[in-house]
Amino acid sequence: MTVKIFDRPDIQEFLNELSGLNSADGNPRMKEITHRLMSDLFRAIDDLNITPDEYWQGVAWLNDLGAAGQAGLVSPGLGLDHFIDERLDAIDAELGIENPTPRTIEGPLYVAGAPVEQGFARLDDGRDTDGHTLIMHGTVHGSDGKPLPGAQVEVWHCDTRGFYSHFDPTGLQSDFNMRRTIIADDQGRYKFQSILPSGYGVPPGSPTEKLLTALGRHGQRPAHIHLFVSAPDHRKLTTQINIEGDPLIDDDFAYATREGLVPHVVERTDEESIHANNLNGPFA
Ligand code: MBD
Ligand code: FE
Known part of the structure; x- marks a missing residue:
């Protein structure tokens, strides 16, 4: 059985709340990025029907990753560093x-x-x-x-x-x-x-x-x-x-x-x- 709850108004309001959009304090850019990333993650959990076991396995992996100091190592492995370079190249080309x-x-x-x-x-x-x-x-x-x-x-x-x-x-x-x-x-x-x-x-x-x-x-x-x-x-x-x-x-x-x-x-x-x-x- 698949359920999709992402589009529910209460979930959308929940995303605003947890991203700080209801707060006058904090950093607007952090709020914007957090809202986008959390929305994409919530939607992925819905769309891929990610189970609690899979989710908590991911959390444990993130803890291991941090304990090993490997955030900066998995980043190039997942192509993020190269993607950022491709963007810098594209900006240079534009200029x-x-x-x-x-x-x-x-x-x-x-x-x-x-x-x-x-x-x-x-x-x-x-x-x-x-x-x-x-x-x-x-x-x-x-x-x-x-x-x-x-x-x-x-x-x-x-x-x-x-x-x-x-x-x-x-x-x-x-x-x-x-x-x-x-x-x-x-x-x-x-x-x-x-x-x-x-x-x-x-x-x-x-x-x-x-x-x-x-x-x-x-x-x-x-x-x-x-x-x-x-x-x-x-x-x-x-x-x-x-x-x-x-x-x-x-x-x-x-x-x-x-x-x-x-x-x-x-x-x-x-x-x-x-x-x-x-x-x-x-x-x-
Ligand atoms: C390295 O030596 C390196 O250059 C990169 C990008 C990632 C892991 C090890
Ligand atoms: Fe190297």
Whole structure:
């Protein structure tokens, strides 16, 4: 048997009441959003005939999610972070703003306060010896196409086990390992040495993984490096690059892969690398 009570006037008045629309106090925007979200939820309970057991299972899952600190992890998994980016892109398109380097999601694993270096930084503490050495360099340009001396490039990525410092369940990484803020030189150039990261997987057995499994999905990301690029009087760019060749590049549980964010990786021998990279000196 299905009953639908959503359209009843007393239920509509109940929604107004619980959303604070009958109160002179509070925040109007919060009331508006709460009214909409609660209305959509009430309607879904009606339409899908959601049982009390299903509802309380959802409440218990939300408690587990919060206890695990995973609201910010399930969010990209459910595509919300990507959807918000698509909206920002659409707003930019409307305003005629072009983004030569596409934005993509921040993810939940940034930590503020990384060590600041001038021009060049080594990101890894040298203890993850399974990693292939990675060198990345480039120039930060403003929207006028001119280099931006002194621009700030914040970079963070995980190790070869897929663990980020500050979120490492093994506790084996130093603080701010594989996290740095690099200040671009007088020609807008930055450069770093690190190791090639592995892909990331959501913690096994966690609330986020349980949901993804119930949806018939996985919780894996391809290998990637996060970047914030900022400068005075400029909008901050939040983006990532993927490591070319990763089999999950088009199967990212967080939907962060975008055309233009998969740079070509050049593989070099140690000998070739010594000639190509003078790490502390000129930008070869
Ligand atoms: C990550 O490393 C990440 O970048 C995102 C978006 C989600 C989970 C883990
Ligand atoms: Fe990440």
